[in-house]
Amino acid sequence: MPVSQSLEEHLKLDGISISFGPVNVIPSLDLSVRKGEMVAFLGPSGCGKTTTLRMIAGLISPSSGRITVGGRDITRLPIHDRDMGMVFQSYALFPHMDVTRNVQFGLQMRNVSKQDIERRSKEALELVQLGHLAQRKPKELSGGQQQRVALARALVIQPSILLLDEPLSNLDAKLRDEMRLQIRALQQQSGITAVFVTHDQVEALSMCDRVVVMRNGRIEQFGTPTEIYERPATAFVANFVGRTNRLKGKVGSDGQLVAAGQPLRATTKLSPGPVDVLIRPHRIALQPSSGPATTGDGNVVEGKVSSIIFIGDLVQYVVRAGDEEIVVEEATRRERAPLGVGDNVHLRWSADDTLVYPDDGK
């Protein structure tokens, strides 16, 4: 039962910057996270997402800027006074303590009464379904179990913010799917504000209320998963989140977009100059060119199938159109006879699905 999110601002980063030696890793970063929401920091490795998380936790100090939680400035607060629950990529369980004592550690540091420690740690372990392994040492647990202990240990202290640093990257694919659901469920049940660092777009989109896409220490886009996917702010975001076809194009002085050797329609406002045209493969419909060539308000491009890759639930067609190769993905169906290599085809997609960005030279 999801707790309704408030719009109340909870965690705020204000002009945060940090340099390691001569390298300015994060030039200046502003971000505001609402109470009870789960925000993903998404980006390639080295983009500064983990660094930002560690600054929130206090494990490293920003060179300048302010971090506030609920209006309280915590920028210079020592780590142990920040009240953050952190889950590490390696879980970082205390190897010399059993599961129970790992979970109780944070409570002991907070001088909670003995009875409460017993009760709350027990509840936390039940919550992650590990009550039966309470006496085990970390090394006697599987990766997924360790992950859940780490989660229970971070949640049991009822921190003001839960920080997750790539918590799923050490798990196998199946377990990862399971843990995604479990973490999201726990976060929503407790209504805790959470920051989730990941390089996996599926994790970010599927688990989080909002996603921060980062590159080179800057925020490229901050928005809901739908916004990020449907209306990527930059070509980088569009490329990084989901799969895309990238065509070289040009906008003429008359405002007409041309790519793959023919005029195209787009809903974006265009200024003249070279552009990148991005189209997601599954938003393109594929028809034999013998069919009706209705144009409508969308785009139609002629091409020839140059290769077909069968994936199972998907089939990928690589279509040669002018100078470009365009990948089209279709869900596999029985009713239609599959196209063959060398077939002439029409590619159709809507003007809404034509994402146009000024050519950034990359």
Place this chain on the structure above:
Amino acid sequence: MTGLKHAAGISLTALSLSFAANAAMADNIVLSAYSGIFQENYVAAVVEPFMKANPDITVEFYGMPNSAQMLGTLRAQKSSPQIDVMIMDVSVAKAATDEGLFAPMDETVSKHIADLYPQARVEGVNAVGVTFDNLVLLYNTDKVKDVPTSWKALWDKQYAGQVSIPAVPDIQGTTFTIISDKMAGGTNYMESVDAGIKLLEELAPNVQTWEPRPDVYQPISSGTAAIGIGWNARAQVYSNLSDGKLGVVLPEEGSGFQINVIGLVQDAPASESAKKFIDYALSPEAQAAFTEKMYYAPTNAKAAPLIPEAAIKRTAAGVMDKMIAINWLDVAKIRDSITEQWRRRVIPLSR
């Protein structure tokens, strides 16, 4: 497998060959004595002239740092000795004799034995004295301005924390106990050294170290310590080498002898040549040469006239009457008790 047997066979053959070679070259003798400056000087003064006079015999000098190690080597080689002649401290030679490691020694080995001072012939030891040494007072000439004439200088408060004494169980400490006992009016150290121990108790607060290293001569030469006790022969050699920094005095109260004996190892491989060498080592010429070189007093009474006055003055040879007669075999019986008294009564007072 056969290969292994074969190899074993070869090595056995090689081993017996080397034994045979040892037997055939009976004119090669091994002499074992102290390494360091003793070896240097003894080879120059005695071994080389011997080899010159006996071209068919070569002497290999095998140096070891102390008598105990020599005894250990003798023990280890008991079933097949590699050493023919040994020069070591008389007390250790007694132990070696008791364990049957030395062959009997009398005039049949060397006619010179008849000419030795009586102190050089010790009942119950199959070896005879080859050098006499005596305890002396050492001082640093920079730190000690007035040349001391008495052991009492060690007790002088102005040298507090500057006195270096090699304590018991080192026999320098044992000798010094007997000297102290005599100074304090003791008459028979075999009965009691109590008077001497009492005197040493008064010395204790002055002592810097009871364990001078690497020996007592270096720290006094370098000025780490001001005054101390040591053996005459080495002190004289180091004094020559120290640019006048190390002063050596035989105090007026007299001193006690340390005796190095020479012995023939039981079942020595080169017995006959070894006897020849022992005979030479005890001869007046060899004795005189070594005294001139290293200031050990000769044990052969006939050697003294052959030694230059300058050298003899730096040994105890001229003042034999001042020497306390120490029977080292008797002292061995009270050594544990002396050690115990030092440890319980003397050394604790210097902490």
Place this chain on the structure above:
Amino acid sequence: MTTEALAPPRKMRSGEVAVLLLLPIALINAIGFILPVLNLARFSFNKVSIGGGIENVFTWENWLGLLADRFYLELIFNSVWISLAITLTTLILSYPIALYLHRSSGPWRTFLTVLVISPLLTSAVVRTYGWIAILIDDGPVVSAIRALGLPAPSLMFNIKGVFIGLTEILMPYMILALMAGFGRLDPRVEEAARTLGATPARTFRKVILPLTLPGIALGCLLCFVLAVSSFITPKLMGGGRVFLLATEIYDQAIVTLNWPLASTLSILVLIVFGAALWAYSAVLRRLD
């Protein structure tokens, strides 16, 4: 030989391979260590005659004499507690260095590690003489203390000198052993403790210290054994005032020629080592 070589190689079980691989070292150990120790044990039942001659008999005299003599009881007690105190001091001084080294990285770490190990490249004798020059009564340290108008204690040729010298000589061993034992200390685990609300002090006590205990135990065992058996430093720096098992063994074996007593004391040292090893494994068992 040739026929065997042509025959198809028989597969060896891992147990056999282990035995085969261990055989050479077992043999070397048996000849180089176990036999001499047995010989030593036998020697401790021999009788010494006045002057040092050894009588090959079987007597409990040495053992009983040792246990009845207060001097030797004190000697054993002193050796053990001085070695323990030196071990503890070495640990306290080495621990921060080892921790810092463990956390540093790159060329800086290499440089520091070389710096730590470099004393081992110099003989303990040379280093001991260095300490004598520094700590002697008119040396720089005592002079400096006097210049401050403070009463200067004698720092050389007594127990203090032995203490200082041995501590410095053992520190590289302790640091290396500690670092070897710091493997379990993951910086993330410390960070986890900090984010869970532990102050640096509590993080140290609750997490760092327990996780480094194996290293501490190893370092202490090593240094204790080295301290008990160290002979050169106490001999050079003790000024003949410090009586320890190792120096007494030397005196009995080399000076007094009482080999049976020296053997008895040596076996006693082995027993002390055995006790230390037992304590070490007990600590490890508790940690696991």
